[in-house]
Amino acid sequence: MKDYYRKVPPDLVKQFMNFRETHPLKTVVLNGITWKYLAAGDPTGKPLLLLPGALSTAxxxxxxxxxxxxxxxxxICPDYPAEIDSMSGLADGITGILDLEQIQTTSVVGGSYGGMLAQVFIHRYPAKVSRLVLSHTYPPDPTRVRSVEPAMRMFRMLPLFLVKKMIRDRMIGILPPRPSPELLLVSAQVxxxxxxxxTRQAALSTFLRMMEFDQQTFSPSDLAGWQGTTLVMxxxxxxxxxxxxxxxxxxxxPGTRLHMFKGSGHASSILESEEYIKVIEEFLGNAEQGHP
Incomplete structure (x- = not known):
């Protein structure tokens, strides 16, 4: 078996492998689609929906x-099923998971690709979201659709090993060129x-979801009646x-709170993890107490 983690410090690999062993995924079938998701933390605590990035795994x-x-x-943190090729479809399925877990409202944290999904989720289900955290993500941009279409054609035609190489290179390429142990682990995970x-279907779905996202026509007035608060990092x-x-x-x-990181590029949650978590927890705590 290929040792993907040979360049990663052993203690960090041990932490990650221990996480895998102690955090088994739940499985549920919703509308004929098998979903896997992680339910962790305090079962009596404040709900927090964490939406992972393009790697699509909890x-x-x-x-x-x-x-x-x-x-x-x-x-609650889901895997994204390969069969679902739209952000809207992911949002609908995740709502089913929340209903199954008897969660009426939740804070939502989405970074990068997960931040796109978080935006679709709140526009489809604003009543389910109490607080929204968007990290290292961007709004819909219809000009990007044309740039994705050639990749879609290639993904349909190329051998799967080349499709995998393109996606590996893309995901690793946006990481800062810094030889930190944490980034070595992320690269190994990817x-x-x-x-x-x-699979080929998963690769196609990843980009079809992005295309659907970029075709959204959000406006600042869409959430005028929403009573929650937003943090953008x-x-x-x-x-x-x-x-x-x-x-x-x-x-x-409108009314978004903004936090800017310096020097950590697209990987602030990894390279500045303590600050990243502190900012989120302070925001969620202040929002809970009604602070401005």
């Missing part, structure tokens, strides 16, 4: 989950997940969120 958010668990949150779990040097998109995202959610 375990890819393991570090954030581990750091949030002591905070008395009831954490390689293992893409090599061993990614961005990084000054994140190549995926240029200034124009940052401004558009912030303007979509």
């Amino acid at each position: 375990e890819s958010a393991w570090r954030t989950i581990t750091l949030l668990e002591p905070g008395h949150y009831r954490l 390689r293992q997940t893409v090599d061993t779990r990614l 961005l990084s000054e040097d994140d190549p995926t969120t240029p200034e124009t998109l940052r401004e558009k995202l912030i303007n979509l959610y």
Whole structure:
């Protein structure tokens, strides 16, 4: 078996493997689709829906989950089924999971790809969201649809091993070029997940969801009746969120609180994990107490 983690410090690998062993996924069939999701933390705590990134697995958010668990949150984090090729479909399925878990309202945290899904989720189900955290993500941008279409054609035609290579390179390529142990682990996770779990259908669905997201026509007035609060976390040097998109995202959610990271690029949740969690917990705590 290929040792994907040979370059990662053994103690960090041990932490991750221990997380895998101690956090088994639940399985449920909703409308004929098999969903797997992680339910962790305090069963009596405040609900918090954590939406993972494009790797589409709950375990890819393991570090954030581990750091949030002591905070008395009831954490729900899903895998994204390959059969679902739209963000709207993911949002509908996740609502089914929340209903199954008897969660009426929840805070929602979504980073990067998960931040796109979080935006679709709140626009479809605003009554289910008490607080919204968007991290290192961007608003719908219809100009991107054309750039994704060529990739879709290639994904349908190319051998699967080349499709996997393209996706591996894309996911690892947006990480800061920093030889930190944490980033080495993320790269290993990406390689293992893409090599061993990614199907052609999953690859196509990943990009079809992005296309559907970019075709959304959100406006600042959409959530005028929503009583919740929003936190946006961005990084000054994140190549995926240029200034124009940052401004558009912030303007979509009037009254948004903004936190800017410096020097951590698209990986603030990994490279600045303590600050990242502190900002989220302070926001959720203040929102709970009604602070401005």
